[in-house]
Amino acid sequence: MTESIAAEVQQLIMEGRAAALAGDTFTARTRFRRAVELDSDNAEAWLGLSGVVPILAEKREYLQRVLALDPANAEAAASLTYVEQLQAEGLQIAPSQRRQERRASGDASPLLAAPDPPVTAAVEVTYCYNHPDRETGLRCVQCNRPICGSCAQITPTGQLCPQCRKARRPPQYQAEASHMLIGGITGLFAALLGSIVVLFLSSIPFLGLFLALMAGPLTGELTVRIVEQLTRKRGRAMQAAVGTGLALGGLPLLGFGVMALLVGGAFLQVLLLGLWLTLMTITAVARLR
Ligand SMILES: [Zn+2]
Ligand SMILES: [Zn+2]
The missing domain is CATH 1.25.40.10 (Tetratricopeptide repeat domain)
Structure with a gap:
């Protein structure tokens, strides 16, 4: 050696x-x-x-x-x-x-x-509460449960377990299923109504094209304001809920338009509805971040 x-x-x-x-x-x-x-x-x-x-x-x-x-x-x-x-x-x-x-x-x-106390406390065999096969000496500084290195999230006040980390997020980011449901339904109705308005606008010569495009971001913004009033929540879960609601609400008329297109319908209407739906959804999702 x-x-x-x-x-x-x-x-x-x-x-x-x-x-x-x-x-x-x-x-x-x-x-x-x-x-x-x-x-x-x-x-x-x-x-x-x-x-x-x-x-x-x-x-x-x-x-x-x-x-x-x-x-x-x-x-x-x-x-x-x-x-x-x-x-x-x-x-x-x-x-x-x-x-x-x-x-x-x-x-x-x-x-x-x-010295007796720290060693006996620390060397007792503990296992991560998420991964029972992983032995660890780390503990969550909030709930004191043992966590492994990959579960521990380092914060300025010490390592936290995933659950405590989640609970520490600001309240507006803690959306529950009921908030998501409200967001989804609001989006659905806003898009349903919006698509009818856009269809009407697109039939106005010249100005209608412009108005229909403006309606996308506007409907998205309006939906977000209503959802914020009703739930006071935002974040990823709300983005998904409101985005899905909007997309679903806009689909019926768009689908109808596509079907009409197949039998020789109005191409412009379908294009505008598609653009409006895209702009509306992007706006709302971006605003709920
Ligand atoms: Zn914890
Ligand atoms: Zn773990």
Whole structure:
């Protein structure tokens, strides 16, 4: 083994111990595993790894490796006795392992001799409440439930779980199903009425073309104002609801126009209705952001 690898292994063991003390068993395990990969004859690394895995059978295997490499290691011997005792009691996973191991071994290794309260609280095996297979030392600063790295969202006041994050959004962005329903129905009626008006406008020579195009953004804006008065909500859910309502409301006349077109109807009317529908929906969706 070259010197640089030996130095890397020492570094990994140090980082593993620091992570274990901080309660980040996931990082600790990653570091110790890498260390034993690089140097499978390192008793310190195996001992560290044994301390951060929750499964007793795994602990036992690693502790046996420590003792094979270093038969005089009292800490490993005491821990092994304790683990075997727990297995004899029928347990498969270590119960808030650290404190009891420390008591059993009476040892003062850096990994085991940290101050009592933070370590026992942090090293207790916890799993992300969204991902029960992911062990984690992180907790939501608001509800204190354990969360994994991919669930945690960092905010200026600390990491939040997805639920608390959602609840912290400003109230106007928390739309419920009833608000979405109101938004959708308003859009539907606005577009139905609007399409009749546009059809009428488009029949006026010259000026009608211009008016029909103006009606798109206008109907969109008007719909948003009404929806805002009724619900005081905006955001993605409302965009989807109002947008869908508008599009559906504009479709009947447009469909009618397309059918009329097939039998030789008015091309201009269909074009205007299509443009009006598009402009109206885009305006409303953009305004509800
Ligand atoms: Zn939370
Ligand atoms: Zn998670």
